[in-house]
Amino acid sequence: MIPPDEARRIAEVFAGGYVRFPDRYIVPPTTPPDDRETMLYARALSAARNPAVQRLGAGLRGRLAKRLGRPPLPLELVQGITDDMHQLVIYVPDPPGVEVFSAVEWTLGNALGRDTSPLTGALMGAGDCEDIAASTSSVGISQGLDMRPKWWWNQPGELQNHVLASWRDAGRIISVETTVPGAIVGETPQQTVDRIGAEAVRRILGVAA
Numbered sequence: 001m002i003p004p005d006e007a008r009r010i011a012e013v014f015a016g017g018y019v020r021f022p023d024r025y026i027v028p029p030t031t032p033p034d035d036r037e038t039m040l041y042a043r044a045l046s047a048a049r050n051p052a053v054q055r056l057g058a059g060l061r062g063r064l065a066k067r068l069g070r071p072p073l074p075l076e077l078v079q080g081i082t083d084d085m086h087q088l089v090i091y092v093p094d095p096p097g098v099e100v101f102s103a104v105e106w107t108l109g110n111a112l113g114r115d116t117s118p119l120t121g122a123l124m125g126a127g128d129c130e131d132i133a134a135s136t137s138s139v140g141i142s143q144g145l146d147m148r149p150k151w152w153w154n155q156p157g158e159l160q161n162h163v164l165a166s167w168r169d170a171g172r173i174i175s176v177e178t179t180v181p182g183a184i185v186g187e188t189p190q191q192t193v194d195r196i197g198a199e200a201v202r203r204i205l206g207v208a209a
Helices: 004-018 033-048 051-068 074-085 104-109 129-142 189-196 198-205
Strands: 024-026 089-091 100-102 125-127 146-152 162-169 172-176
Touching: 033 051, 033 100, 033 104, 033 129, 033 146, 051 074, 051 104, 051 129, 074 129, 074 162, 074 172, 089 129, 100 104, 100 129, 104 125, 104 129, 125 129, 129 146, 129 162
Parallel strands: 089 125
Antiparallel strands: 024 100, 146 162, 162 172
């Protein structure tokens, strides 16, 4: 169930001209950040209703439960889905100066990755930070987690800003960095960069060393 305030916000954004945007939508550069977040959240919500995404989420939950020997706690499930997404989708940036929002189903199933996914046996999908954040959020939503893509503005020296996910747990909003492999739930993107090393993630986040 979409919270009433979110449903109103999504309706307002779509009424502003974003109705029925296709699998690959070039976002006008004048689109406000709040509208961009709402568009990505709508993509995640829509895909979470897709039986294929629900099956994927259930499979990742079951895989994690088997590894743990018990049902995963919510934090463990968020971390597990975030980690597993890197075995499903590789990072490929949008062309410079262009912002493209992809449908979750397109990101997961476009088979543009170079490698075979060890989880599915098929070629991996491909997408940039907002595509991966929307896909991770969607799989999480399908498993009952309150997740959504989140715009992160503080990216020095870049033409575009970074998108991650957030998870609401017992009233707390927790950062979920979805683009960098090895990120820990609760870290901000900058904390992930500081821990892993700026050189290792410069190409992804564009943060100066």
